[in-house]
Amino acid sequence: MPVVELHVLEGYDSSEKQRLGQALTDAVRFVVPATPELVTIMIHDMPTENYYRGRIQRRPAAARPDPELIVKDYLSAMEARDLTKAGALLAQGFTMSFPGTGPMTTLDALIQWSKPRYKFVTKTYEGFDALQSPDEASIVYCRGTLQGEYHDGSCFESIRFIDRFEVVDGKITKQDVWNDMAEVRANT
Structure with missing residues (x-):
């Protein structure tokens, strides 16, 4: 049973995270012979005040349209x-x-x-x-x-x-x- 944990910056809504979860499930199944029910995806929201890259606090990019x-x-x-x-x-x-x-x-x-x-x-x-x-x-x-x-x-x-x-x-x-x-x- 594959388990994928993903950390994203806060700001993505539930429908965007659902699309992400579905895409990750499909990506895993492209390689691992598992039914969707056996693939676990955990998305963790990271508060933006806790994220820095290049010494600068960052905000998430907008999700791409479907x-x-x-x-x-x-x-x-x-x-x-x-x-x-x-x-x-x-x-x-x-x-x-x-x-x-x-x-x-x-x-x-x-x-x-x-x-x-x-x-x-x-x-x-x-x-x-x-x-x-x-x-x-x-x-x-x-x-x-x-x-x-x-x-x-x-x-x-x-x-x-x-x-x-x-x-x-x-x-x-x-x-x-x-x-x-x-x-x-x-x-x-």
């Missing part, structure tokens, strides 16, 4: 066609690639690319997976199926997709999309 929630907000805004809200979640220098495209840098470019392909598309999500890369980006994958309508009035459904997002400092910097739409369309 990258999975950022991606979910973005996808929800895109489906609702709230491009202002979706665009506000994108970083300067954002790029996205869809099947058969090179990198696009604006939501308008995506809309222009998709216009001749279908009238509309929606997603059903089967799951989200978030992880921290070795650099500053958090990685979020979402997977599920696409459904919608082609311009000829025919409908499509159950088309597999997976999206990969990179999130840095609360903003989406990159989106890569893979799906089976072309294969399904070619066989109908």
Whole structure:
């Protein structure tokens, strides 16, 4: 039964510490074959007046926003066609690639690319997976199926997709999309 003790400076709220506890549990389970119930995480709050580094009393940095929630907000805004809200979640220098495209840098470019392909598309999500890369980006994958309508009035459904997002400092910097739409369309 692995036990992890962590000391953090006071100032993180209970939801932030819960996210930290879940992430540490998952990190332990990545190496140690234990169920979540067998991993113990103890987070100790350290009063800021008891913490010095470099001869200076320190305060905790703000917790990073949950990258999975950022991606979910973005996808929800895109489906609702709230491009202002979706665009506000994108970083300067954002790029996205869809099947058969090179990198696009604006939501308008995506809309222009998709216009001749279908009238509309929606997603059903089967799951989200978030992880921290070795650099500053958090990685979020979402997977599920696409459904919608082609311009000829025919409908499509159950088309597999997976999206990969990179999130840095609360903003989406990159989106890569893979799906089976072309294969399904070619066989109908």
